[in-house]
Amino acid sequence: MDLSYTAEEEEFRARLRQWLAKTLPGLPPKPSPDDWPGRRAYDLGWQRTLYDAGYAGLHWPADAGGRGATPTQHLIFLEETEKAGAPYVGANFVGLLHAGPTIAAEGSAEQRARWLPPVLRGQEVWCQGFSEPDAGSDLAALRTRARRDGDDYVVNGSKIWTSHAEVADWCELLVRTDPEAPKHRGISWLAMPMDAPGITVRPLRTLAGSTEFAEVFLDDVRVPVANRVGQENDGWRVTMVTLSFERGTAFVGEVVACRRVLDELAREARKNGRWDDTPLRRRLGRLNAEFRALWRLTQWNVSESQRTGGVPGVGGSVFKLRYSQARQELYDAAAEVLGPEALDLGREWTTDRLSSLSYTIAAGTSQIQRNIVAERILGLPKGR
């Protein structure tokens, strides 16, 4: 067990810090949350900046255009960018963390050449077409149908909870290519161009007031068969690759951010007198313990994936279960610190508190994660 960083890793950290200090002051102002074209341009611009400096696709394999960095270097990257207050991955989230790694792992040489470079260079945005109105947690119950017609699939159905759909160029789309097959078979993974005729995007307003995601309706949309990643009807396996990327690496920067928020809560509480409230102060102390431990668990998972050299394992589910809960507790504590101002939507912590409610639902609800942990790690029998 070693928590120290090698000389090479420390040098990487130092160079990154220098670069961030030099680069961040020159960034354009952040667009408002509802300015979708503005957000797309801002996020792609940041990606381009990373690309030009050699920091794009750090964790991607070198033969996919990435930097082939170790998981530890990626951890350092996420830690330092968050500490420096650099922009989030934003609209590039699906491309960099889901679709890109999936195509890198499962795609043909041609597919990798077509789709991977624009993600890294900040030229194209991807969205995720997995969930459906009648198949949320039961992802494999999806009904969007793709019928083969010559060199195309003709796709009909609808998707929901699709982040960035309004500004995406591509959608990683799960479709049913064999309706007769058992639920987990007969599914294929397609790259669908979002400008294809027959696609309608309807934004959804969340309880936080923003239009974070959308419903996507697909009416006789033609997607070339050449856009299928993996074998026909083998999409579920490909999807599992995608999901393990999502659960394994998605929250590293956020844990760092939560620790910073805790410091800010303490500062605010000392300013407004709430620090003298002993139960509240102790609650903040316990949250400090929680997030210290979550950071250690992150380091544990990262160095485990470094050792096994591959796709992050189900350890991501263990992490996500506790993190999603802790994040909600953090912002509940923030509301205690704020007092009446906790109802002011002008306070960032208020909107963050609202957003935190999605964490125990998105990317697989806590209930689904508990089933995964119980069945795949603990070996308990599958329920009915």
Added chain:
Amino acid sequence: MDFQLTDDQRALRAGVRELLERRFGRERLRAAVDPPRDAGAESGEGSCVLDRALWRELGEAGFFALRLPEARGGVGLGLPEAVLAFEEAGRVLLPGPLVATHLAAGEVPGAATGECVVAAVDGALVEWLDTADVVRGDVTGAVALRSADPLTPLHRVPRAAPPDPVAALLTAAEQLGSAARTCELAVQHARTREQFGQPIGAFQAVKHLCSEMLVRVELTRAAVYGASVTGDPLDIAAAGLLADEAAERGARDCLQVHGGMGFTWESDVHLHLKRAWSRARRGQGAAAAEEALAEELAAAAAEPGR
């Protein structure tokens, strides 16, 4: 950064586990809890009798001298290795003042080899006061309790000792081992016990109890191992909070999964719960740990640019 066990650490853990399974398996545990009637009457501490042969065997295996430098006859290892050994002790509910004797190695003659049993004031309690050959700390006015934990004789002392971070960390490691064990026991039971025509582990309500137990174990493990590497008092305070929670709630949930059987004396679950309670009383206590961790946030907030 390679925050994983080294091969040597894995071998050490396997060695300690093997020794404890051989020398302190379930039958020995139950025999210690329920000794023949006359044996308890002679010992002076109710039914608690320390197995001194096992204590010396632990000494020979290096359990107490683990962190003592080789030049002084020790094994020359560090806190991470000690934590792994104490985690194993926690798994099997090994009785005795393990932490106090380990901390006394190199200071109290015979402690390192297990020939001398050392007790110490930890928090407001002393474990194994009447059995110990040497007692460290001020035990003036010590009053015997009828200990809720049948394998830990306890005295209450009027003057609490100042907290020792290493003792707190080793206690957290024991709590971790106990939490991991109750998770295993619950899963074993849930896999085999059938109700309504299927193993109860197929029911989500039971499944979710078990997976939450594992989540607490894994988070605690990361915190305890991390603290053993840094030795940082706040890391240790954080690890202690999580470890107490994991051990206590783990035992409760394990009891729940076992249903009515879990409430019986013959089930081991209550032994884990009671030991978790007595360990949680060691050291500075949750309130002080939380205050220290809160104070760190305030200090960080006062220091701009962190």
